[in-house]
Amino acid sequence: MKITVDEEKCCGAGQCVLIAPEVFDQRDEDGIVILLDAAPVAEHHEGVRESAGVCPAAAIHLHEDA
Amino acid sequence: MSTPSDVLVVGASAAGLAVTESLRRKGYRGRITLLGEEEGAPYDRPPLSKQVLAGTWEAERTQLRTRDVLDALDAELALGERAVALDAATRTVRTASGAELRAEAVVLATGLHARRLPGLSGATGVHVLRTLGDAGRLREELLKAERVVVVGDGVLGAEIAATARLMGADVTMTGPQAAPMQAQLGHDIAQRLAALHTEHGVRLRPDTLVDGLETADGRVTGVRPVDGDPLPADLVVTAVGSTPATDWLTHSGLALRDGVECDSRCRAADGIYAAGDVARFHHEGLGRSLRLENRTNATEQAMLVAANILGEDRPYSPVPYFWTDQLGVKIQVYGLPTPTATVRIVEGDTEQGRFVAQYLDDEGRPIAVLGWNMPKQARQHRQALLDRYAPAPRVEPAAASR
Ligand SMILES: Cc1cc2nc3c(=O)[nH]c(=O)nc-3n(C[C@H](O)[C@H](O)[C@H](O)COP(=O)(O)OP(=O)(O)OC[C@H]3O[C@@H](n4cnc5c(N)ncnc54)[C@H](O)[C@@H]3O)c2cc1C
Ligand code: SF4
Numbered sequence: 001m002k003i004t005v006d007e008e009k010c011c012g013a014g015q016c017v018l019i020a021p022e023v024f025d026q027r028d029e030d031g032i033v034i035l036l037d038a039a040p041v042a043e044h045h046e047g048v049r050e051s052a053g054v055c056p057a058a059a060i061h062l063h064e065d066a
Numbered sequence: 067m068s069t070p071s072d073v074l075v076v077g078a079s080a081a082g083l084a085v086t087e088s089l090r091r092k093g094y095r096g097r098i099t100l101l102g103e104e105e106g107a108p109y110d111r112p113p114l115s116k117q118v119l120a121g122t123w124e125a126e127r128t129q130l131r132t133r134d135v136l137d138a139l140d141a142e143l144a145l146g147e148r149a150v151a152l153d154a155a156t157r158t159v160r161t162a163s164g165a166e167l168r169a170e171a172v173v174l175a176t177g178l179h180a181r182r183l184p185g186l187s188g189a190t191g192v193h194v195l196r197t198l199g200d201a202g203r204l205r206e207e208l209l210k211a212e213r214v215v216v217v218g219d220g221v222l223g224a225e226i227a228a229t230a231r232l233m234g235a236d237v238t239m240t241g242p243q244a245a246p247m248q249a250q251l252g253h254d255i256a257q258r259l260a261a262l263h264t265e266h267g268v269r270l271r272p273d274t275l276v277d278g279l280e281t282a283d284g285r286v287t288g289v290r291p292v293d294g295d296p297l298p299a300d301l302v303v304t305a306v307g308s309t310p311a312t313d314w315l316t317h318s319g320l321a322l323r324d325g326v327e328c329d330s331r332c333r334a335a336d337g338i339y340a341a342g343d344v345a346r347f348h349h350e351g352l353g354r355s356l357r358l359e360n361r362t363n364a365t366e367q368a369m370l371v372a373a374n375i376l377g378e379d380r381p382y383s384p385v386p387y388f389w390t391d392q393l394g395v396k397i398q399v400y401g402l403p404t405p406t407a408t409v410r411i412v413e414g415d416t417e418q419g420r421f422v423a424q425y426l427d428d429e430g431r432p433i434a435v436l437g438w439n440m441p442k443q444a445r446q447h448r449q450a451l452l453d454r455y456a457p458a459p460r461v462e463p464a465a466a467s468r
Contacts, residue, residue, distance in 0.1 A: 009127075011112065012396060012441035013389055015362055018448075031396065031441025053087050053369065056080075056361040058110060058130045 001045050002066035003052075005033050009059040016055055020047035033059065039066075069376055070170030070337065071096050074159060076149045077175035077311075078102025080110065080361060081342025083130055084368035085173050085375075086141050092376055098141040099167060101159070103148040103176075104197065107136060112361055114201040115225040116391055120233060121205060125198055149176070152318040154335045171375045174315070174326050174340040175368070178308035178359065185278045186217060191286040192279065192302045195226060204303065211235050211301035215289050217276050218305030219246040221390050224259065226303050228392040231268050238297055239263065240271035240289070250388075252403045255423060255436060258416070259392070266393045271297065308359070310344045325357045330381040330457075332371050339375065341368040350457035351383040360388035383457045385448060389441070398444040401425070401434030401451045413443050422447050 003023070012031030016024040023044055025034040040048060052060040073089060075082045078100045086100050102108070109128040117123035136143065148162040158168045180194035193204045208214065208230055216227040219241025227239040227246075239246060245256035246263065260270055271291075280288035280296050288296040310325040320334050321327040325346035328334045332347050340347075342364040346357040358367075363384065370382045389398045407425035414421035422443050425434040432451055437444025 011389060011391070012398070013362060013387070014398075014441060014445035015365075017445065026442035026445070028442055030439075031398075031437075031445075049091055050369070053084060053091065054362070054365045056110075056112070056365065 001040065001048065002063040003035060003038050003040070003048060004061045004063070005035050006057075006059045006061070007032050009057045010055075011057045011059075013056050016051035016060060019051045019054060020044060023048055024051060069094070069096070072169045073098045073171045073173065073375060074157075074167050074169035075100045075173045075175060076102075076152075076159060077173075077177055077342070077344070078104070078108050078143065078145060079175070079177055079342075080108070080130065080364035081175035081177070081368045082173070083108045084365040085175065085341055085372050086139055088369045088372035089375065090139055090141075092372060094372075094376060097169075098139075099144060099169070100141050101144045101147055101149060101161070101167070103146070105146040106198070107131070107133070107143075107145070109198055110361075111196070114198065115195060115222060116229060118198070118201045119195075119205050119208070119226070119229045125202065128198065148314075150314050152315055152320070154319040154338055157337050170337060172338045173368075173371055173375075174334065174338065174344060175342045175364075176311035176314070177343045179311050179313075180305075181307045181309050183277075183304065183306055186276065186289070186302075186304050186306070189279050189281045189286040190284055191300060192304065194304055195222065196308070207301055208233055208235060213299050214238070214301045214303065215240065215297050215299035216303045216305060217241070217289060218303075218307070219243050219248075219272070220305060220307065221247055221250060221388070223303075223305035224263070225390060225392055226305060227263065227268050228266070230303075231263075231266055232393070235301075236269075237267075238269040238271055238299070240274045240276060240291070240297065242273065242275050244272050246270070246272075247390075248405065250399065250403065251397075251436065252405055252407055252409060252425060254409045255403075255438075258438070259397075262393055262395060308343075310346075310357070312344065327355070330383070331374050331379065332367060332382050333374065339371045341371045347382050349383050349455075350381045351455040353458075356386075358384075358386050360386070362387050381457050383455055385451050385455045387448075395419070396437070396439055396441055398437040398441050399434065400436075400444065400448040401432075401455070403434040403436070407433055412447060414438075414440050424450070 180196040224246040245260040248256035278290035326340040330348040420439040
């Protein structure tokens with residue numbers, strides 16, 4: 001799995017960090033998403049899928065077979 | 067209940083799409099139909115009053131998913147098709163074109179309609195903002211407008227006033243509250259928001275009820291407060307709240323009370339669920355029923371509904387959350403502030419324009435957290451609210467069924 005995020009879309013809601021804190025963080029200054037791990041290990045995949053589904057800005061993109 | 071063989075989702079926006087995606091993510095292989103009144107693919111509403119209205123985003127950027135991702139869902143997308151009736155007993159939905167759709171599980175996700183007050187509609191130059199189409203029309207006229215009056219001092223009114231002002235219009239915002247968004251933010255922070263608007267040149271007319279339009283040749287020329295002189299305008303936006311889109315459910319047999327009334331599982335009747343802006347649910351943590359109109363609720367509630375359709379039995383008891391962006395300030399609110407709560411600053415500095423405020427009830431317990439240009443830190447303080455919103459451990463059935 002590979003993840004990309006669209007920083008310009010991100011509205012800083014932090015939903016992704018609540019669900020998958022191993023993979024996502026937020027910038028201190030403006031809350032924009034920081035991708036900690038663009039190719040997380042399998043145990044985090046479920047959380048990442050949920051984060052992408054929950055993200056209110058549709059800013060998280062998954063490439064499942066990458 | 068065993069897993070239903072098919073699911074019909076009515077309303078193809080944030081909540082409806084999230085139910086569909088969540089069902090698939092959980093491995094559901096049955097048939098899913100996603101029925102939506104609007105023509106295009108599901109799009110997102112928050113950017114409409116911000117980036118789309120301002121013109122910094124093309125309409126296409128609001129698309130929630132690409133064509134490929136939608137195709138991969140393997141759901142039947144019935145778009146441009148309005149549901150006109152539901153029979154709850156047989157879970158049958160009739161559409162405007164006369165089709166009858168029946169499914170073992172039905173999800174109601176039809177959101178809201180902008181409220182139009184009789185005295186405040188019918189003239190050219192008067193707008194509401196709910197859909198992408200509304201945003202396009204409003205933007206076009208805003209570019210030509212000189213004097214704009216926004217009627218409504220809630221979240222949407224405040225955002226529209228902010229965006230219109232940044233676009234250079236002369237903007238007046240009016241509404242019944244002492245300060246914009248007072249109901250959502252409480253007195254102290256709403257005063258700060260009022261100051262922010264004033265600094266940016268938005269004229270505020272608080273404590274004002276508007277009940278009529280001034281027109282000439284069918285075009286609006288101003289709005290008429292109940293007391294006082296008319297406010298001149300060549301463009302008027304009314305943002306006076308919304309009504310749950312339940313008109314089509316009148317004869318369904320479901321309980322409708324400012325939304326589709328559901329239990330704590332978001333279930334309105336056997337095999338029928340509601341999610342998003344239209345759903346009123348029993349929040350076990352707060353011990354009362356609640357309807358939330360915010361973007362993250364649409365997805366979170368949808369995910370819970372998907373889980374419950376597949377046989378889980380989980381109550382929905384979220385920590386409510388919304389954000390708004392106005393005049394360069396990002397506000398995040400977790401929990402439900404009350405007008406009388408005590409507010410204390412727990413991080414940052416009001417003078418610097420970056421802070422986190424905590425709202426405390428009479429007993430000094432935190433009930434809400436607000437970030438002002440501090441999104442990450444606000445989220446970190448959300449932790450303090452978890453106890454308050456968590457469902458209480460199960461008690462006697464008699465008490466639990468209230
Ligand atoms: C301009 C604007 C700005 C916003 N900004 C923010 C923000 O900054 N932060 C935030 O937290 N929230 C914001 N919100 C709120 C957020 O967008 C909503 O909470 C969210 O869209 C709710 O999603 P939903 O799927 O429940 O309903 P909706 O998005 O309203 O979708 C319902 C869908 O159902 C369709 N439908 C209705 N009736 C029928 C029928 N009879 N048959 C078939 N289809 C039907 C509608 O056409 C619509 O597409 C904003 C809302 C608006 C309008
Ligand atoms: S959930 Fe989406 S919008 Fe919120 S911080 Fe994460 S990427 Fe940004």
